Amino acid sequence: MRKSYFLFAIFIVSAVIYASPNTMNIIKSGLSLSFPDSSGMEYNYLHYDVFHHELLRESRNDTLISRYTLRSQRIQTNYAVTNYSVFAEWTRSVYTIADAFQNSYINMQPRPVSHAFKFKLQTHKKEWLIQPEIGYAFSGFSDTLFIRKFPSSETYALNNYFFDLLPATFGDTLPYQYNVNRFQGACLSSKTFNNRKLYLYLQYSRTWNHVSEFHVNTSEFDALSGPRESLLTQLSSSWHIQSGLQLNETSLFRVGYQYHRFPLSWNHTVFPDDPDTIEIVNLAEGITHYHALQLGYQLLSAPFHLQLHTAAGIAQGNISASTPVLGYVFRILPISHQGEVIGRMHYLLGHLYLDYPIQSGKWMFTPRLDLLAARSWSDITIDAQLEFGLADIHQEQEYIHAAYIASLGLKTDIFLSENLYFTMNMDQLIPVIKTIYPELPPPTPTDTKFYGGLSFSMGIYLTL
Numbered sequence: 001m002r003k004s005y006f007l008f009a010i011f012i013v014s015a016v017i018y019a020s021p022n023t024m025n026i027i028k029s030g031l032s033l034s035f036p037d038s039s040g041m042e043y044n045y046l047h048y049d050v051f052h053h054e055l056l057r058e059s060r061n062d063t064l065i066s067r068y069t070l071r072s073q074r075i076q077t078n079y080a081v082t083n084y085s086v087f088a089e090w091t092r093s094v095y096t097i098a099d100a101f102q103n104s105y106i107n108m109q110p111r112p113v114s115h116a117f118k119f120k121l122q123t124h125k126k127e128w129l130i131q132p133e134i135g136y137a138f139s140g141f142s143d144t145l146f147i148r149k150f151p152s153s154e155t156y157a158l159n160n161y162f163f164d165l166l167p168a169t170f171g172d173t174l175p176y177q178y179n180v181n182r183f184q185g186a187c188l189s190s191k192t193f194n195n196r197k198l199y200l201y202l203q204y205s206r207t208w209n210h211v212s213e214f215h216v217n218t219s220e221f222d223a224l225s226g227p228r229e230s231l232l233t234q235l236s237s238s239w240h241i242q243s244g245l246q247l248n249e250t251s252l253f254r255v256g257y258q259y260h261r262f263p264l265s266w267n268h269t270v271f272p273d274d275p276d277t278i279e280i281v282n283l284a285e286g287i288t289h290y291h292a293l294q295l296g297y298q299l300l301s302a303p304f305h306l307q308l309h310t311a312a313g314i315a316q317g318n319i320s321a322s323t324p325v326l327g328y329v330f331r332i333l334p335i336s337h338q339g340e341v342i343g344r345m346h347y348l349l350g351h352l353y354l355d356y357p358i359q360s361g362k363w364m365f366t367p368r369l370d371l372l373a374a375r376s377w378s379d380i381t382i383d384a385q386l387e388f389g390l391a392d393i394h395q396e397q398e399y400i401h402a403a404y405i406a407s408l409g410l411k412t413d414i415f416l417s418e419n420l421y422f423t424m425n426m427d428q429l430i431p432v433i434k435t436i437y438p439e440l441p442p443p444t445p446t447d448t449k450f451y452g453g454l455s456f457s458m459g460i461y462l463t464l
Contacts, residue, residue, distance in 0.1 A: 024407040049459025056452035066099035087120040114139035135184040165326035176213040199244035229270035288317025339384035349374035370407035400436040429453030
């Protein structure tokens with residue numbers, strides 16, 4: 001398992017501020033491979049648990065090099081009376097991912113902390129069960145990016161018109177602030193007719209990501225020198241529609257569709273307002289669209305639980321970017337470089353989930369197995385327009401990747417009394433990700449060891 005794949009997983013996990021009980025559930029939640037659960041809201045209870053996700057550890061010669069973790073604590077409560085039931089949940093998560101942002105070029109120490117709240121109401125209107133839900137989550141922190149060194153090239157022109165101009169443009173210290181807010185609204189409804197049950201589910205979410213940074217330009221040109229601030233915003237929205245049909249006591253079929261829209265904008269917000277300044281205000285903009293279709297089957301009312309899913313999706317987007325004005329040629333011609341990235345990806349996947357509860361006195365053991373197999377096809381086109389004699393860059397590349405993920409888990413419930421029991425959960429994720437095309441050279445032998453994918457939780461459950 002290569003480090004690059006783990007870092008990609010860390011990026012995905014760090015973007016999910018609704019923490020899940022284990023790493024596999026985070027993946028399934030992102031792919032919408034689960035159906036909303038309307039059970040568990042018929043009685044009163046209080047539940048508290050804590051989670052630890054050992055995402056990745058990198059070591060060499062028994063010395064720890066880097067470590068990435070996610071730790072969460074969660075409180076759930078439900079109050080049921082007559083025809084109504086109210087559910088509330090609070091989750092606090094702490095991400096330890098700073099090692100991913102330390103290398104020979106930069107040094108950062110981000111430590112995001114997120115809070116998520118969820119509220120559900122369940123009631124019955126005539127023959128329909130109705131369960132509206134709202135959720136809100138937020139996270140934010142301030143940090144400083146330290147630049148240890150800037151890149152360079154063996155090409156004189158590339159250094160003269162690009163790399164050598166970067167230190168004066170940005171400096172070596174960039175304070176920044178990151179904020180994310182997410183709102184989610186959903187509603188589940190169901191109705192029983194002719195010994196069958198129909199489920200309808202609609203979910204809408206909106207996420208605001210803001211990254212603002214500050215730096216000082218120390219250029220020799222008065223029109224460029226001075227304080228600079230920029231703001232990167234990513235305001236995404238998504239829709240998720242599902243329907244399910246329970247044919248009998250044991251079989252539930254479902255179909256779902258989801259759509260995500262990811263626009264991105266990065267702009268200068270503060271720079272010298274001088275008529276002679278030809279500054280680039282819009283540094284980057286782009287948009288990505290994602291569509292996915294899911295089909296699923298769930299076995300109910302059996303000694304074991306079985307779920308089967310298949311899904312297909314497609315994502316396509318483009319990003320255009322420009323450097324600020326880095327300097328001038330002959331003191332009149334501004335130096336700025338532009339580029340564009342266009343990408344398209346589609347995938348197919350299959351998923352199997354199986355667990356089997358085993359009762360032994362006051363102990364309940366539930367071993368479980370998650371298997372996921374996926375194949376993705378993607379192509380990326382990069383166009384960079386470089387000025388003043390530098391060769392333009394045009395690259396097109398196609399990729400085929402295969403992913404196989406297995407998760408072995410065990411849940412243990414210890415019944416301490418009639419109304420109180422203790423829970424423990426453990427899962428080990430085993431990912432295998434391969435590049436099918438283009439064929440890569442054999443990896444260089446290394447004495448670096450990688451370990452990750454472990455999730456552990458424990459909690460207490462009290463019925464009231």
